[in-house]
Amino acid sequence: MSRFDPTLYLVTDTALCSPRPVADVVRAAVAGGVTAVQVRDKTASRRDLLALTRAVQAALSDRPDVPVVVNDAVDVALVAGADGVHVGQDDLPPGETRALLGPGPLLGVSVSSAAELDAALALPTGTVDVVGLSPVWATPTKPDAAPGLGLEGASALAAAAHAGGLVAVAIGGIDAARAADVARTGVDGICVVSAVCAAADPEAAARALRAGIAAGRLAEAHR
Amino acid sequence: MSRFDPTLYLVTDTALCSPRPVADVVRAAVAGGVTAVQVRDKTASRRDLLALTRAVQAALSDRPDVPVVVNDAVDVALVAGADGVHVGQDDLPPGETRALLGPGPLLGVSVSSAAELDAALALPTGTVDVVGLSPVWATPTKPDAAPGLGLEGASALAAAAHAGGLVAVAIGGIDAARAADVARTGVDGICVVSAVCAAADPEAAARALRAGIAAGRLAEAHR
Secondary structure, three states: OOOOOOOEEEEOOHHHHOOOOHHHHHHHHHHOOOOEEEEOOOOOOHHHHHHHHHHHHHHOOOOOOOOEEEEOOHHHHHHHOOOEEEEOOOOOOHHHHHHHHOOOOEEEEEEOOHHHHHHHHOOOOOOOOEEEEOOOOOOOOOOOOOOOOHHHHHHHHHHHHHHOOOEEEEOOOOOHHHHHHHHOOOOOEEEEOHHHHOOOOHHHHHHHHHHHHHHHHHHHHOO | OOOOOOOEEEEOOHHHHOOOOHHHHHHHHHHOOOOEEEEOOOOOOHHHHHHHHHHHHHHOOOOOOOOEEEEOOHHHHHHHOOOEEEEOOOOOOHHHHHHHHOOOOEEEEEEOOHHHHHHHHOOOOOOOOEEEEOOOOOOOOOOOOOOOOHHHHHHHHHHHHHHOOOEEEEEOOOOHHHHHHHHOOOOOEEEEOHHHHOOOOHHHHHHHHHHHHHHHHHHHHOO
């Protein structure tokens, strides 16, 4: 992976992809415009998560431009040689995670408030690369998540993240109809779970999301 | 940790210890004769498991002879500087786990059949240190476990493990009444969960288990 384009960042959900293999959904979604993939399965054993990560990596072996990031499991990411790790507030802390990862891989952190963002910004430069502003809207795929930030909240956090040199992506309840509005908040990218994993045609779903993002960015540029 | 005495190996269960803090139960159990501790909590977040591991380590800071091993979570073990990791058949494979750990820490692997033991024995020397023969008897704390090995099964696997240079401990359904019989199988140690974590007096429970082990070893030596 030579760069990280966070424009359309797919977070996998094994149950929503089922009965299709996650790797098949990922491959179709990348063909439709997904630019980065995070393998997430909080219920899988470590061994199953390793197999899932490797399956996604294999499905994208011809797309080295699309990073494969592992949610939570630093050990799995290290064994698989993944491009990065994304940790939530219940996972290993970012400083410890970076120490295990070394300087190369991407490290993303979920933040659901200005206080959590400030904590990420207070870490030494190079610890965190990306913050996931979460959730923009409450969502059934993360029933334990914080209340929604809304577009204004996401916009404010994205500006603060940028001021601190971090990439900001937004996640939570984003579908094609809302993608343009989210893109106009100034975030660097949009994360989706259900909008792609639950879609009958993941490639078409990704394409529709990319169209929404493009429209939002165009409107923002001409504002 | 300068050595590893597997004689009485406590595997923690947060729910069974509750409402007592796990670290308090561990400290009492070590006072009663527990020689090694494995921190296990399959439902804890990585961050909570790290905090639990550190609490157990702090509770045993005056007992450097008692190793603290982490179940499954290699990343947590590395961050905490634990003395080892114990992996099951659903966790990261032993070879990959050893690669992450480096040569120092203990690595234990659960085996529930001759085939699983053979797989552990087939790994390069120095990969696995300890095998947990599991379960001797079926147990409610691991409802998904394989059928019981019984005393004869444990005895045969322990002999094969020793022939391959591995330490063998037995786990599953072992209480003070059964400890002598298990010790007579030739295993190097006995793992307990409920027999200590659910005991009203963990120190006394550990002492009773040690007495049972001593009686079994004495009988075996004089056979």
